Amino acid sequence: MIGYPNDMAPEPRARIFAAVVAGLTVLASGYFAVLGVVDPAALLPGGDSHAARVYAGYYVVRTAVLLGALAWYAAVRNWGALRLVLVLNGLVQAGDALLGVLQRDVGRTVGPAVSAILLLAAAAWLRYSSTRSSRWTTSLPYPGPSSSVVRPSSPGSSSAS
Numbered sequence: 001m002i003g004y005p006n007d008m009a010p011e012p013r014a015r016i017f018a019a020v021v022a023g024l025t026v027l028a029s030g031y032f033a034v035l036g037v038v039d040p041a042a043l044l045p046g047g048d049s050h051a052a053r054v055y056a057g058y059y060v061v062r063t064a065v066l067l068g069a070l071a072w073y074a075a076v077r078n079w080g081a082l083r084l085v086l087v088l089n090g091l092v093q094a095g096d097a098l099l100g101v102l103q104r105d106v107g108r109t110v111g112p113a114v115s116a117i118l119l120l121a122a123a124a125w126l127r128y129s130s131t132r133s134s135r136w137t138t139s140l141p142y143p144g145p146s147s148s149v150v151r152p153s154s155p156g157s158s159s160a161s
Helices: 012-038 050-075 079-102 107-129 132-137
Strands: none
Touching (some): 012 079, 012 107
């Protein structure tokens, strides 16, 4: 697991927002994935066909992998990996919204678009809240406790012999 130095950890509000967005995404997308397998006709016209059931099966596999990773990284609080999975899920939802636009279906446009915005906002907040104290020095390596940083001597002490 990747650890953050104390001054680089995402702020608590960003972590809570990301976890809530991840949880809501798991619930909403998981619901539609299961509904698509159980009753494809509820989601698609002609959903009782063999092709619709096969499509629903593919959708469940894709959703299970993405949502499983989202839930896992939120649960173990691996913020860097969660950020990546939030971006991937956000891009998938943006693609779904684009398909809704092309099909002129408001319901399949607005829901995924709102979801994409929330997912990408959560990823961005995790990213930028973790570098707030060192925004201008992000390219410099973090000097760990064992680094050879030269510290000035305290007043009154002399290093000369």
